[in-house]
Amino acid sequence: MNIIESKNLDLFYSSHQALKNINLSFPENSVSALIGPSGCGKSTFLKTLNRMNDLIDGVKVTGQILYNGKDIYASDVDVNELRKDVGMVFQKPNPFMMSIYDNIAYGPRTHGIKNKAVLDELVESSLKGAALWDEVKDRLKKSALGLSGGQQQRLCIARALAVKPKVLLMDEPTSALDPISTSKIEELVVTLKDKYTIVIVTHNMQQALRISDLTAFFLLGNLIEVGKTEELFSSPKEKKTEDYITGRFG
Amino acid sequence: MKERAIGIIFTLLGLVSVLFVLLITVYLIVSGVPAIGEIGFINFMFGKVWRSTGSDPQFGILPFILTTIWGTIGSLIIGLPIGFFSAVYLAKMAPKRIRDIFVVIIGVISGVPSVVYGLVGMLVLVPFVRTVFNLPDGASLFASIIVLAVMILPTVIKVSLTSLEAVPKDYEEASLALGATKIETYFRVSVPAARSGILTSVVLGIGRAIGEAMAVMMVAGNVANMPSIFKSVRYLTTAVAIEMSYSSGLQRQALFSIALVLFCFIMIINGILMVLRRENKDA
Numbered sequence: 001m002n003i004i005e006s007k008n009l010d011l012f013y014s015s016h017q018a019l020k021n022i023n024l025s026f027p028e029n030s031v032s033a034l035i036g037p038s039g040c041g042k043s044t045f046l047k048t049l050n051r052m053n054d055l056i057d058g059v060k061v062t063g064q065i066l067y068n069g070k071d072i073y074a075s076d077v078d079v080n081e082l083r084k085d086v087g088m089v090f091q092k093p094n095p096f097m098m099s100i101y102d103n104i105a106y107g108p109r110t111h112g113i114k115n116k117a118v119l120d121e122l123v124e125s126s127l128k129g130a131a132l133w134d135e136v137k138d139r140l141k142k143s144a145l146g147l148s149g150g151q152q153q154r155l156c157i158a159r160a161l162a163v164k165p166k167v168l169l170m171d172e173p174t175s176a177l178d179p180i181s182t183s184k185i186e187e188l189v190v191t192l193k194d195k196y197t198i199v200i201v202t203h204n205m206q207q208a209l210r211i212s213d214l215t216a217f218f219l220l221g222n223l224i225e226v227g228k229t230e231e232l233f234s235s236p237k238e239k240k241t242e243d244y245i246t247g248r249f250g
Numbered sequence: 251m252k253e254r255a256i257g258i259i260f261t262l263l264g265l266v267s268v269l270f271v272l273l274i275t276v277y278l279i280v281s282g283v284p285a286i287g288e289i290g291f292i293n294f295m296f297g298k299v300w301r302s303t304g305s306d307p308q309f310g311i312l313p314f315i316l317t318t319i320w321g322t323i324g325s326l327i328i329g330l331p332i333g334f335f336s337a338v339y340l341a342k343m344a345p346k347r348i349r350d351i352f353v354v355i356i357g358v359i360s361g362v363p364s365v366v367y368g369l370v371g372m373l374v375l376v377p378f379v380r381t382v383f384n385l386p387d388g389a390s391l392f393a394s395i396i397v398l399a400v401m402i403l404p405t406v407i408k409v410s411l412t413s414l415e416a417v418p419k420d421y422e423e424a425s426l427a428l429g430a431t432k433i434e435t436y437f438r439v440s441v442p443a444a445r446s447g448i449l450t451s452v453v454l455g456i457g458r459a460i461g462e463a464m465a466v467m468m469v470a471g472n473v474a475n476m477p478s479i480f481k482s483v484r485y486l487t488t489a490v491a492i493e494m495s496y497s498s499g500l501q502r503q504a505l506f507s508i509a510l511v512l513f514c515f516i517m518i519i520n521g522i523l524m525v526l527r528r529e530n531k532d533a
Contacts, residue, residue, distance in 0.1 A: 052427060084429035094420035097443055106438070107428040156424070163428055 003028045003197050004049055004086075004167060009063035011044060011053070018044050020221045021063070026167075026214070031189060031198045033208035033229065036218035037249065042201045045218065046169050049199065050086040051079050067167075084111060087165035091172045093152035095144035095159070100127075100136050103144045103155060107163035122162050129195075130158035131188050150181025157188065161196075168192065170200040174207065186211050205245055209233055217241045275513070282510030285309070285503035294507060300474040300484075302493060302501040309504045311511065314486045317477040318515070321391060321466070321485060322459040325398035330452060332399075333406030337448075340407070341414035342436050353411070360404035368468030371397040376469055383480060389471035391483045397465050402455035409454060413447020414440060450526050457519045460512070463487035486512045 002025040011019035019041045026032050034042040047053045048065060051072060064071045072082050084107075095103050104123040113119060123140070127133040132154040136147070144155055153173060160168060170189070174182040189198055189211050202208050208215050209229060216226040217240075225232060225241045236242045243249060286294050289309045297310015340349045372389075375396060380388030417440045425435040441448070463485070471482025472492055484492070490505050490512070497505055 050427065052423065055423070055426065080429045080431055082429075083427055088427035090420065090423065090427075092420060094418070094424045096421060096424065096439055106425070107430075110425075110428060110430040110434055110438075159424070159428065 001028050002026060003068060004199075005066040006045075006048070007064040007066065009045075009048065009061065009065065011041075011048060011062075012060045013056070014058040018221050019048070022223050024216055024223055024226060026197055026199055028197050029193050029195075030213040031193050031200065031211055032214040032216065033212035034199065034201045034216050034218060035203075035205060035208050035244075036224075037244070038203075039220075040218040041221040042216075042218045043171055046171055046199060046201050049167070049169055050083050050088055052083075052088065054079065084163050085165055086167040086169060087160035087163065088169045089153070089156050089160055089171065089173045092176050093149055093156050095147070095152050095155050097143070097145060099141045100144045100147070100155065101140040103159050104162045107159060111163060126158040126162040127155075129161045129192070130154045131184065131191075132158055148181070150177050150184060153177060153181065153185060154188065157185075157192075165196065167197045167199065170198065172201050172203060175203060182207075205233070217244060219244070278506065278510050278513055281503065281506040283507070285500060285507045286510075288500060289504065289507075294504070295511075298476060300489070302497070302504065307501065309500070311486070311489065311504075311508055313474050313476045314484055314489045314508065315511070317391065317470075317483040318460060318486045318512075320477045321394055321398060321470075321483075322456055324391070324395035325402055325459050326452070326455065328395065329399035329402045329406060329455065333403050333451070333455070334410060334448065336403075337407050337410035337414055337451075338436055338441065341411050342432075342440060353408075356404045356407055360408065364401065364462060364465040365468075367397055367401055368465035371465060371469040379480075385480055387471060387482060389469055389482055390480045391470065391477050392479050394466045394470040394483070394485070397469050398459045398462060401462060401465060402458050405458055406451045406455045409451030410444070410448045413444040413450070416447070417443045446526055446529050450523065453519055453523045453526060457516060457523075460515055460519065461487065463491050467491060486515070 005025040006022050009019055009022040010017060022045060024045075034046060036042050044053065048061060049067075049072075053059045053061065061073060065073060067082065067086065070077070096106060098106070101123055104126050105119045108119060108122050113122070124133060124137075127136060132151060135151060136155075139146075144152065147155060153176075157168075157173075174185050177185065186207060189200065192198060193213075200208075200212065212229045214226065215229040215232045217224045217232070217238075219240055225236060225238045227237070232241065233245055236245060289297075294309055294311060295315070296312050297308060298312050299308045299310045300313060301308045336352075340352055344352070371393060375393050376388035378388065379385065379390060379393050383392075421439050421443055422435050425439045426432070430438070466485050467488040470485060470488065472484045472488055473482040474484045474489070475481045477483050486508055490508050493501065494505055
């Protein structure tokens with residue numbers, strides 16, 4: 001069952017075409033990696049999935065993105081509801097300048113949850129979900145900015161989980177982190193796929209190999225190849241894919 | 251050698267400006283304290299009657315102090331919401347062209363001499379207030395509050411705008427990605443993140459309102475009444491300015507004392523500002 005699917009997707013920044021006819025689908029409860037050199041369109045594609053591209057002036061999208069079979073670019077779609085279902089974790093950890101607790105509670109509060117007991121429960125379960133609870137349970141009221149970079153990124157994941165999304169988009173979530181923090185996030189991603197569908201953009205091919213079920217290779221706005229991760233890395237069908245994963249360019 | 255010479259010159263020039271400030275402070279204290287001693291601190295600060303030239307002179311400056319406080323608060327009540335929401339609009343919602351045009355206009359407005367505000371207030375606002383509220387004279391606390399509110403606007407907008415625009419895009423994106431609307435994001439993420447800058451703009455506005463003399467003198471009526479919204483009132487600043495040219499003896503000394511009180515007000519405001527700035531750095 002595919003939870004998200006793009007059909008004939010084109011994206012233009014003013015006159016420059018950044019994505020060309022992308023057809024790609026993501027099965028439920030899987031981890032999919034988007035790889036490719038800088039500027040290939042993988043991050044741009046990721047952002048079309050929860051319409052974060054709307055925020056950039058001059059972006060035009062044609063084609064369809066189906067979420068549970070419904071086109072998210074249709075005019076009757078509430079983009080805030082969509083983003084509640086399709087959450088996002090960014091490249092640089094970006095916790096709010098608030099306490100750890102308030103960071104997690106921000107999303108649920110935005111969506112109208114005021115009951116303290118419910119919020120407490122959500123904060124705890126989200127932090128546990130992001131494998132951060134044990135490290136921060138005694139300092140929930142302290143500023144989130146006092147956490148290490150890796151902890152901040154897990155906090156951002158917990159914050160995204162707190163609104164109970166179905167899909168989690170991750171835009172190079174470990175590129176600003178040290179190796180130990182990176183491996184913690186990677187372990188976390190693998191456990192998260194039991195409950196969520198994850199699409200992760202990564203520069204790191206080893207990472208894609210370690211954590212993803214599916215891998216899609218982008219180049220210059222085109223989707224070159226997509227397949228089961230092991231197959232794509234062991235026996236790529238396309239010459240360009242082979243050149244990229246064997247390190248001839250990129 | 252050359253380096254050292256330049257270093258010494260700069261140090262001296264720097265010291266000169268510090269010296270001026272110190273001189274003014276010392277001068278104010280030396281010339282302001284004696285009258286307070288003679289009149290009595292309580293009588294001076296809390297006396298309700300200012301009659302400096304009668305046969306039985308009284309030097310109570312409570313009317314001036316309260317007028318200054320009420321005038322400042324009143325101008326903040328009107329000016330702050332307008333300034334704050336303008337800043338949010340310009341920083342987050344306005345098309346870039348409109349924002350740029352406004353920034354230029356605000357820059358120009360903040361450079362307008364206060365006597366011009368006073369003139370417009372005197373010729374337009376005062377008669378207007380008189381007719382609308384059916385008063386014998388429109389020059390009043392109310393008129394001065396309006397003028398001060400307009401005068402603090404550029405400061406409030408400019409400083410708030412700068413700090414709102416300095417909020418990293420990351421924060422806003424994080425909020426939007428959680429499904430918050432843009433308005434929710436601006437008021438729950440951007441504004442709190444810009445909090446200390448916005449507070450700074452408020453304090454700067456207060457400083458401007460307290461220190462303003464000329465514009466206020468032209469629209470407030472300048473009678474030493476206890477403040478009341480439609481009465482003619484006199485601010486601390488104008489109290490000094492009006493009588494200085496013909497004052498003598500204890501009256502003159504008392505004017506220095508008023509200046510000293512005003513000076514203390516401004517020092518307190520500056521102290522608050524320094525604390526805010528420090529917090530800003532920590533955050």
